[in-house]
Amino acid sequence: MNEATKRNLLKALWIVFVYIILTMFAFIYLSPFIRSFVASFMTWEQASKYPPEWIPHPFTIENYLKLFRLELFPRWIMNSALYAGLIVAGNIIFSSMAGYAFARLEFPGRDALFSALLALLMIPIFVTLVPNYIIIYKLGLIDNIIGLALLSLANVSSIFLMRQYFLSLPQEVFDAARLDGCGPIKAFFYIALPLAKPALGAVAVYQFLGAWNAFLGPLVFLRSPENFTLPVGLSFAFQRSMWTEYTPIIAGSLVAAAPTIILFIGLNKYLIRGIVIQAGKG
Amino acid sequence: MARVLLKNVVKKFGNVVAVNHVNLEVKDREFMILLGPSGCGKSTTLRLIAGLETPDEGEIWIGDRLINDIDPTKRNVAMVFQSYALYPHMTVYQNIEFPLKMSRVPKNERRRRVIEAARFLGIEDLLNRYPKQLSGGQQQRVALARAIVREPEVFLLDEPLSNLDAKLRVKMRFELRHLLHDELKVTTIYVTHDQVEAMTMADRIAVMNQGRIMQIGTPVEVFEKPANMFVAGFIGVPPMNFFYGSLVSRGKELVLDTGGLEINIPNSYTKSLQEYVGREIVMGIRPQEITIHTEPIEYAYPGKIIGYEPLGTELYIHFTIDEKTDYVAVVKQRLAINLGQQIYWRPSPSKLYFFDKKTGNAIY
Ligand SMILES: Nc1ncnc2c1ncn2[C@@H]1O[C@H](COP(=O)(O)OP(=O)(O)OP(=O)(O)O)[C@@H](O)[C@H]1O
Ligand SMILES: [Mg+2]
Numbered sequence: 001m002n003e004a005t006k007r008n009l010l011k012a013l014w015i016v017f018v019y020i021i022l023t024m025f026a027f028i029y030l031s032p033f034i035r036s037f038v039a040s041f042m043t044w045e046q047a048s049k050y051p052p053e054w055i056p057h058p059f060t061i062e063n064y065l066k067l068f069r070l071e072l073f074p075r076w077i078m079n080s081a082l083y084a085g086l087i088v089a090g091n092i093i094f095s096s097m098a099g100y101a102f103a104r105l106e107f108p109g110r111d112a113l114f115s116a117l118l119a120l121l122m123i124p125i126f127v128t129l130v131p132n133y134i135i136i137y138k139l140g141l142i143d144n145i146i147g148l149a150l151l152s153l154a155n156v157s158s159i160f161l162m163r164q165y166f167l168s169l170p171q172e173v174f175d176a177a178r179l180d181g182c183g184p185i186k187a188f189f190y191i192a193l194p195l196a197k198p199a200l201g202a203v204a205v206y207q208f209l210g211a212w213n214a215f216l217g218p219l220v221f222l223r224s225p226e227n228f229t230l231p232v233g234l235s236f237a238f239q240r241s242m243w244t245e246y247t248p249i250i251a252g253s254l255v256a257a258a259p260t261i262i263l264f265i266g267l268n269k270y271l272i273r274g275i276v277i278q279a280g281k282g
Numbered sequence: 283m284a285r286v287l288l289k290n291v292v293k294k295f296g297n298v299v300a301v302n303h304v305n306l307e308v309k310d311r312e313f314m315i316l317l318g319p320s321g322c323g324k325s326t327t328l329r330l331i332a333g334l335e336t337p338d339e340g341e342i343w344i345g346d347r348l349i350n351d352i353d354p355t356k357r358n359v360a361m362v363f364q365s366y367a368l369y370p371h372m373t374v375y376q377n378i379e380f381p382l383k384m385s386r387v388p389k390n391e392r393r394r395r396v397i398e399a400a401r402f403l404g405i406e407d408l409l410n411r412y413p414k415q416l417s418g419g420q421q422q423r424v425a426l427a428r429a430i431v432r433e434p435e436v437f438l439l440d441e442p443l444s445n446l447d448a449k450l451r452v453k454m455r456f457e458l459r460h461l462l463h464d465e466l467k468v469t470t471i472y473v474t475h476d477q478v479e480a481m482t483m484a485d486r487i488a489v490m491n492q493g494r495i496m497q498i499g500t501p502v503e504v505f506e507k508p509a510n511m512f513v514a515g516f517i518g519v520p521p522m523n524f525f526y527g528s529l530v531s532r533g534k535e536l537v538l539d540t541g542g543l544e545i546n547i548p549n550s551y552t553k554s555l556q557e558y559v560g561r562e563i564v565m566g567i568r569p570q571e572i573t574i575h576t577e578p579i580e581y582a583y584p585g586k587i588i589g590y591e592p593l594g595t596e597l598y599i600h601f602t603i604d605e606k607t608d609y610v611a612v613v614k615q616r617l618a619i620n621l622g623q624q625i626y627w628r629p630s631p632s633k634l635y636f637f638d639k640k641t642g643n644a645i646y
Contacts, residue, residue, distance in 0.1 A: 190380075
C-alpha cells in the first residue's frame with residue numbers, strides 16, 4: 001500500500017467516524033421529537049407504558065380527531081396566524097424603514113440612538129412585561145390579539161439585521177440614485193427596498209417563527225380562551241384537564257410545530273443568510 | 283455654456299483636509315483630467331462638483347450659477363462611478379430610463395431617449411439583461427448611457443477605466459474621449475491616477491497632491507515644464523531622477539556639488555540660476571535624457587551599475603554615484619553591461635530641470 005492510498009483510507013475512516021458521532025447526536029436531539037411523533041399515533045394506554053414502546057399498536061389517529069373536535073382549536077390556529085401575520089408585516093415595514101434610516105441617513109444623534117437601541121437587547125423581557133402590560137391595559141387592548149401584536153411590530157434584532165444589510169450595499173449605487181433624482185424617500189422605495197429582498201425574507205422567517213411559538217406574551221396579555229393563540233390554547237386545554245390523557249396534547253403540539261418545521265426546512269437558506277448579514281460589517 | 287469654476291474650495295473629513303483651497307477653472311467643452319496619487323482628493327473634488335459632498339469653504343460655479351446650495355439633481359451634471367453603480371435589480375433598459383423616470387419625463391419620450399442612448403453606445407441588444415449578466419466593458423457602456431441620457435452639461439467620471447483589463451482600457455481611452463469631446467461636446471472632468479490616460483485623453487491636466495492642485499496645464503506643459511518637483515516626479519515613466527546638491531560657482535561656470543561628484547551645468551542655465559549660487563538646489567533629469575557609455579567621454583560622469591530591467595524595446599539601467607541613491611537611465615541600444623560595472627552617464631545638456639530645494643518649485 002503506498003502513501004497516498006493509506007492517506008485516503010485514513011481520511012475515509014475519519015469521515016465515517018465523524019458521521020457516526022454526528023448521527024448519534026442528531027438522534028439524541030431528535031429522539032424527543034420522534035418519540036412525540038410516534039406517541040401521537042398511540043393510545044394513551046400504550047404511550048404511558050414502561051419501558052416505552054416505539055411502534056404504535058394499535059395505530060390510531062384518534063388523538064388528532066380529538067383535537068379537531070375541540071371547538072376552539074381552529075380558532076386558536078386562526079389567532080396564531082393573525083398574530084404572526086401582523087408581527088411579520090409590522091417588522092417588514094418598520095424594521096426596513098428604521099434600518100434604512102440608521103444605515104443611510106444622516107441625522108443628529110443617529111449613532112447614540114442606535115447604541116441605545118442595541119442596549120435594549122440586554123434587557124430581559126420580564127423587566128418590560130409589567131410596563132407593557134400597563135400601557136396595553138390603559139389602551140384598553142388587554143385580551144386582544146391586535147393589542148398584543150402591537151408590542152412586537154418592531155424589533156431590535158430585525159432593525160439591526162436590516163441596518164447591516166443596507167450598510168452592505170455599495171454606497172456608489174445610492175450616490176448614483178441621488179444624482180438621478182432620488183431623495184432619501186425615493187431611494188428607499190426604488191433602490192433600497194427592492195435590493196433588500198433577501199434580508200426581508202430573513203426578517204419575515206425569524207419573526208414568523210418567534211410569533212408562532214410565542215408563549216409568555218400571549219399567556220399574560222390574553223384572557224378569554226377564544227382569543228388564545230395555539231401554544232397558550234394547548235396548554236390551557238392541558239391544564240383544564242379537558243383530556244385526562246397526554247396523547248392529544250402531543251398531537252396538538254405537533255400540529256402547532258408543523259408550520260415552523262416546514263418553514264425551517266423550506267427556507268433555511270434565508271435564516272442562514274440572516275445570520276450572515278448580521279455578522280457582516282458593523 | 284457650462285464652464286465649471288472652483289474658487290478656494292475646502293473639504294475636510296474630521297482632521298483630514300481632503301480638498302485644500304482648490305482653484306480650478308474648466309472651460310466650456312473642455313476635457314479636464316484630475317490626476318494624482320491615491321488619496322489626494324480627486325474623488326472628493328468630483329463629488330463636491332456633483333453635490334454629493336458639501337464644501338466647508340469656497341464656491342463652486344457651473345456656467346453662471348453658484349451651485350453650493352443647489353440640489354445635485356438640479357445641477358445638470360452626470361457622473362460615472364468607478365464601480366459603475368448600476369442598479370442590480372433593474373434591467374439595462376430600466377437603468378438607463380431611471381433618471382428620466384425620476385424627472386417625470388413622459389413615457390414615450392423616455393423610450394425614445396433610452397433607445398437613442400443605447401444605440402449611441404452600441405448596447406441596443408442588451409436592453410433586457412440585468413447588470414450581473416454583462417461584462418465589465420458592457421456595464422461601463424450602460425453606466426455611460428445612463429449618464430448621457432440626461433443630456434447633462436457637465437460630465438464627471440471617476441476612474442471609469444480602472445476596472446477594465448489593459449487591452450480594453452486602451453481601446454476605451456480613445457472611444458471615451460471621442461464620444462465625450464467630439465460627439466457630445468460636453469464639459470468633462472475625468473479623474474484618474476493613470477498618467478498615460480491623462481496624457482493621451484486630456485485637453486488639460488490638473489495634477490493634485492494631498493488635496494492641493496500642484497499644476498494645471500496641457501499634457502505637453504506638465505511634462506515639459508513641470509511647476510515643481512512633485513509634478514516632475516509624478517509625470518513620466520520611469521520617474522525623473524533628482525540630484526541633490528549645492529550650486530557653486532567655478533570661475534565662469536556653475537556646478538552642482540553633490541558632495542562627491544561635481545556636475546557641470548551648461549551655460550544656458552546660468553542666468554536663471556544666478557540667484558541660487560551657494561544654495562541647496564535639486565537637478566532633475568528624465569531617464570530618457572541620460573546616455574550610458576562604457577568609456578569616459580566629455581561631460582559624462584562615473585557611476586556604478588546596480589541593476590537593469592530589459593523591457594524588449596528598451597532597457598532600464600539603474601546606477602548609483604554614491605552607493606545610496608538609485609538613478610535610472612532608459613537606453614534603446616543594446617549594451618553589454620554587468621552588475622557592479624563602472625559606466626559613464628551623460629545628461630542631455632538641454633533637458634535639465636532645476637528646483638529650489640526648500641520650496642520644491644521649479645526654477646526657469
Ligand atoms: N467620507 C469620507 N470620510 C472620511 N474621510 C474621507 C471620506 N472620503 C474621503 N476621505 C479621505 O479624504 C482623502 C481624499 O480621498 P479621495 O477619495 O478624494 O481620494 P482619491 O484621490 O479619489 O483617491 P483614490 O485614487 O484612492 O480614489 C483621503 O485621505 C480619504 O481617506
Ligand atoms: Mg477616488
